[in-house]
Amino acid sequence: MEQNNEKMDDVEAQVAPSPVSDTDILSSPQKAMNPFAYFFISFGKFFAKIGLWLLDLILSIFLSLWHFIKTVGIGCYKFVLGVGRFFQKKAFEFSHNDWAGRMSYLIWGTSSFRNKQYFNGVLYIVFEVVYTMFFALNGAHSIYMLGSLGVVQSGPDPTCDDTICPYINGDNSIMILIYGLLWVLSLLLFFYIWNRSIESGYTNYRINQFLKYENVIEKTIPLSRKLDQDAVEAYANKQSKREFYAAHKDEIDAFTNTFEDPKAKSYAAYLLKNTCTVSYEHLAKAAKAKARLQKLEQQKAAALTKRDEGYQALLAKKPADNEEAVAAFGEKVERYQVKTTNVEVNWGHKIDKQNNVLAEIEKQYLCYAEQESVKNNNLYGRYNEYYSHLTKLRNKETLYEHYEDLVAVYQDRYGKAKEKNEDNAKELVKLEQEYQEKLKETATKFQGMRERKAALNQELAKVKADSRAEMKAIQAKNDPDKEEQLAKAKDNLVDNVTRIMRSLHDFPDDKAIKAMEKEENQESRSAYRRDKKYLKTNYTDASYAAEEVLNELIVAYNLPYAEAKAAAHEILKKENGKVSFLSQEEVTARLAEVRAAEQDYQEKHPEQYQGRPKRFKETWNTLLNEKFYITMLTIPVLGTLFITVVPLLFSILVAFTNYSSGHTPPTQLFTWIGWGNFQNLFNPAPDSVYAALPNALLHTVGWTLLWAVLATFTNYFLGIVVALLINKKSIKLKKLWRGIFVTTIAIPQFISLLSIGVLLKDSGALGTWWWQTTGSRLGFATDTSTTGVFWTRFIIVCVNVWVGIPYTILSTTGILLNIPDDLYESARVDGANAWTQFWRITMPYILFVTGPYLITQFIGNINNFNVIYFLSGGGPALVGSGLLGLGQTDLLITFLYKTVTSNSNPQYGIASAVGIIVFILCSFISIVMYNKSGAVREEDQFQ
């Protein structure tokens, strides 16, 4: 919620007319301007804005390209680096492992068996065996076949000499491609599980060797710290990472040689080497953050200097003693101050943020050996069975040692349940009261907020009314300096209004206040309920005393809740509903028993760190709790993988084959042809059947882009206009109007579009009417003349408006209602007319909020299959498009559909190539646009 508010503030900050710029309008009074001039000027401004915007767009396209190349480059570099590190790590893990762990590189699950995790082990080994078997039987062949995409053609057996030959079911190139792809993908799965098995082997080993490793780490920590300190100096002297390591090599070697065990030695060497790397990386990170901080401070200083200089420059212009001019000047200075008040605060805010970043970097830092120790404990220490067993025994020991005290507690409390019940009842009343008070407090708090807001609004209205009256009076007086007086009154009004508005802007809008209130109430309610649970009023004597013993165990002896509960049960054995206690001797005997067990266990396990990773069942149980997201995401991710990703890869592959008419499985084969399809698209041989393709494609791309722009913007702007009309305050029956428009959403598109298509046919009702009134044919989607094409396109855009406007109306209505009224108020005070209000307040506000929606709409329109296909079917025909039968209104997407589904001449290869082009186009456009619209970058702020 908070972040939401922040966002809203941002919006307001952007949208709110800044006090100074508004005065530009005021200083040149409205009435002095010729309305035509005003119209042309605002029109000119509008086009200038669009020009700037286009320039900005082109620039950002180049920037995005550069960014893209950079990202890909860095990604490749990091990938190679990551693969290298991965194998390095595997090699390290192999050398620091026992026989079972090493075996599990080859025979999966060995170490699981060694740790008596039979189920896990069986799963690993079964997977390995089954996969290898199937891979040998089928997978290897499938992948091998990818090279040729099939060799045996279906049809009569070519080797036989008879007149009637047996029919051979040949290879199917498509299935070869699909199976090959799936097998290649399955190799990834294979390597993933292989890695899991190795990891689990290593984990097992580390759990068992926990203490040894921990010893090495502890011994290494001092040197690691020292290296860290040295690194600071070396970094300051611009020594490189390698030089630093080389300089300390002797020291490190000397230290590692103190270990006798070769494994311990190499581990220590590993720790120290990594210390050098990690501390350098950390230093670089901190240096970067510091540099940014310095830059920010410089920027702040520059901004402040600029402000002060501007102030001085303004003061220097102070006019001579003309009284009115001085007064006007004073106001100007004041406005300048108002405008610049936030400079210092804003920069300060940024610097604070950066300071926090820096502090975070420095606070987190531990020397590498310490980091490793924490990791060691987290990853392997918690599985230790030895300690958990011992702790249980020790807890029991504690219990019997303090048995008498606990019994005393029990007996002391027994019989006091009634009092406790009464106490709790009182507490409950108190809690209830507190809760109610809290609610009241919240209510008053927010009521106060609302009242203050209302008061401000009232004041605003009053100020306006007053000054209106004043202006009217001035108008009526007919003084010689009427104009000046009027201007002055107006200025006065602006100042007052700005002052009140500034206070008003500190308040969140009504909806946000309501939400905040609700949230606060919810919080106090959950706190209330939680506390209430612990205030029982129905204790019996026994249950109360037992509860107290339990508390004592938890509070005084630090037992975990579950164990304390079990222990309390053990003390207070109930027999026939009566509680009995152990005698002194029994307690002593049990204590001795437990101590003996403890000693016995310790003797039997000289190697203390016995443990195991999570059992299969334990892992399974986390799937409903902390790993619930895996449960929820598995099916959608797999679904998307098989429905979208695999087909995507498939299409990319098909683009490099000659899958087309004459090469259509299952009866025919197709094969790899390299970049042939792309060549046919862009530069075909002049006498080939593809000769017309480049022109047709260019034509289609041009129309697709034109269509996308037209469709998106007509829908968007007209939708907003209609929404504004409906939402005008004085308009009644809002729901009815909205309902009428929404009918187009409710009816499935293929029905409405098909029927409009019929309506527009020459024999349809509209076509007939047109024929009867004008005497010429409407020729929708059939007239191939230039005017015919124009009208077809025009009608399609109109019908798209018919289909699309309701979505815009629905999605912008809420936003329109949320625009703070005071924005309009202030604009009205400034004398802005409806046109200016629309461009300066409504549009920026809506654009900011619905930016991402607009991008989605644009992409959606590039791929808008329904409207074109059902309405015009792509017609009128594009003359000279050759074998493809393209139409003048075909979009890339319908072009694709036609090439794929054509019965006479399917061109899958070319369709896939076009698909890749569409994909690149769409993702590029949206990346550019997303980068331009700020709302997306703040995605994380929403959460």
Add this chain to the structure above:
Amino acid sequence: MKSLKAGRIISDVIIYIILVALSLIWLAPTVWLILQSFGAGGIAVRSKFIPDSFTFENYLWLFSNWTGQTNPNANVHAYDGMFSRWFLNTLIVSVLTCLISTFLVLGTAYALSRFRFKGRQALMRMNLIIGMFPGFLSMIIMYWVMRDIFHLQGSYWSLVIIYSAGAGGGYYISKGFFDTISKNIDEAAEIDGASRSDIFWKIILPLAKPILVYTILTSFMGPWGEYVTSSYIIGLQNPDNWTVAIGLYQMMSGQDTAVTYYTQFAAGSVVVALPISILFFILQRYYVSGVTGGAVKG
């Protein structure tokens, strides 16, 4: 002051006139289609705004004499008695898809809204980029997969699988909604010992009723009027397996059938549009909240 008031009244009147005109334009095609569906006299009706005579036959045709198999003879009357079968097919596909994909969408949205895990951002970004790939190119491969791997060629079960498997990607709007539900509620429940799955089923879902209804509505409406995928996957060979979209489109695209079945097509369209429109208007307020939320959250 008086002139101001007069101006306001004039502008209101103009707005009312515009709205009435727009409403007429918006309703006209629908009204025309309904009138056509009652029209008597076959194909000739379509050149008239209002048919000369009215009949109820077209509707009777829709739900009459389904014998349980394709009409074997007659090219021109190939679709007699098929409509009820198509309607049933579409209903099965839509209801099943709706149930499965609602679950998947809400589950995905919850997981992405409430959990922070490695690869979450990458997953979301991937989904965004994959969404830009022209969807039906994947149909080629899905056709072969359904045919040769699952052996479901021409069956509407393959549609259910395809529609619902890809549904998880449309989580944006629901995730936006879940993001606005305070996390304190989760935490309070967790203190009380609820597991994350309990929180989803017992706490978040009841709170997310508007988005639940919205998801159900949209995931029902999607398959109900879908043509491209269904026509390609089911194929045109066996009319028994068609959905209403394929059927109605085929009625209009064949040279002969377009003449024979014109008024029946209109009636069929009305019957197909009717339940979904009624559903839509009943649940409209949920739809609006969903669309608005989605637009704001992106």
